[in-house]
Amino acid sequence: MTADIQPTYPLTKAQADEIASLHEADTSELEGQLRQLSETCQSSCASGISKCATHQNEMRKLYENAYTTASPDRWTSYRPAEYTQDLKRMFDAQATIDKIHGRVRREKMQHIKDSQCTFGLSDHPTVKKTKIRAAELRGTETSPSDIDSYVIEEEQKLLLTLTPEQQEVQAEYDKSKSEAEKYSYLRTCACISKPTDTPRDVELRLKWMKLFDNKVPYNEILPVMEKDIADAKSNVLLLENRLADLRNAQAANNKAKAAKEESKRKQARDAIRRCCSEGCGNVCELNGPNADLGCERCFATKEDGVLQNYSWFCSPECAKANAGSHNARFHST
Known part of the structure; x- marks a missing residue:
């Protein structure tokens, strides 16, 4: 100096x-x-x-x-x-x-x-x-x-x-x-x-200004500036890479989350059973007091390992009215 x-x-x-x-x-x-x-x-x-x-x-x-x-x-x-x-x-x-x-x-x-x-x-x-x-x-x-x-x-x-x-x-x-x-x-x-300066650019310019104000020879300032600029570019590239990694991770997480939600929705759809009674169409209770209102004929067939999907009645009344005349065409999954 x-x-x-x-x-x-x-x-x-x-x-x-x-x-x-x-x-x-x-x-x-x-x-x-x-x-x-x-x-x-x-x-x-x-x-x-x-x-x-x-x-x-x-x-x-x-x-x-x-x-x-x-x-x-x-x-x-x-x-x-x-x-x-x-x-x-x-x-x-x-x-x-x-x-x-x-x-x-x-x-x-x-x-x-x-x-x-x-x-x-x-x-x-x-x-x-x-x-x-x-x-x-x-x-x-x-x-x-x-x-x-x-x-x-x-x-x-x-x-x-x-x-x-x-x-x-x-x-x-x-x-x-x-x-x-x-x-x-x-x-x-x-x-x-x-106008395009980032906060880091502002910091560097203030640093360089102090060097000029102290009358440091320009040929000593230039290497400092070149190193600062190179470091800043390297940091920007590093941050961009990290941001890309975060975005990729977020995208993967969103995809997994969406798949999980879709699986839940599918399970919910699969869990819905409509009443086998002709003309009824109500949702059966798969849990609760009426959970055992399965079609006896279907139930017996299922027990034998032939029927994969089990049919249900929505209420004891439907079961009583239709159990004897139950037909496979009323099966609903």
């Missing part, structure tokens, strides 16, 4: 233009100093600067100042502190200027790659694909200018697919010149609430 906002990749378009302008000015100033030193040496030294130890040392000092002096808003401010320390060690160890130039070129190329290919918080999926491809092309035989052209072309294609509102947001971000402006934009993207 730091009180100052640390420079972080990716660069906005305005930042990239500003850094390029400052770098061009710095390079022009250094070249002017070197040219003046060379002219001074030529006018005062017969051997020339390549063989003049005094002016060679002065030239090294010019390069050392240009390469190792703290330079806010320059591209070197985005590089790790180890880079400047490495250069200082090379100067102290009297490394050749060519080796030092080579070290600077490698770091500058890495800066260009990082500024062009680092993912941003609000990057469109197409932008991420473009950055991945640009990173793959770096270090190949493809020229830097061709890579830049490819990135610009893909960005222009994407702009045509964005809504006016999305184009406006992108334009505002591209205009951010300072790290403070870019940091503020990133804070807004990460922390502003949306």
Whole structure:
């Protein structure tokens, strides 16, 4: 955690233009100093600067100042502190200027790659694909200018697919010149609430807001956000799976309950017996004082194991009136 906002990749378009302008000015100033030193040496030294130890040392000092002096808003401010320390060690160890130039070129190329290919918080999926491809092309035989052209072309294609509102947001971000402006934009993207936010989303945005308010470097906040989002998605998937299991269990329970109820209804239907008396049709009492009013003829047949369904009379009167004339056509189940 730091009180100052640390420079972080990716660069906005305005930042990239500003850094390029400052770098061009710095390079022009250094070249002017070197040219003046060379002219001074030529006018005062017969051997020339390549063989003049005094002016060679002065030239090294010019390069050392240009390469190792703290330079806010320059591209070197985005590089790790180890880079400047490495250069200082090379100067102290009297490394050749060519080796030092080579070290600077490698770091500058890495800066260009990082500024062009680092993912941003609000990057469109197409932008991420473009950055991945640009990173793959770096270090190949493809020229830097061709890579830049490819990135610009893909960005222009994407702009045509964005809504006016999305184009406006992108334009505002591209205009951010300072790290403070870019940091503020990133804070807004990460922390502003949306209509679709869940209670968990609200909690996470408040958590991220505290990180931004404490000026935690963005490159330290981004991994936290990515982990929080991944965990939230995992939890949602887990809850969805649990909900599906509960729904399946509920459906199975409802099915079993329905089957049980249907079984009860069937048993109730099976338990109903209509009177065997012709023209009666009343429900017989299968329990209670008249439970033994079974048709004697049917009962005898049932006892012999021939008749499966037993017929009943609804009352002693029906039994008395119809027992003698009972016929199988009156059987009811």
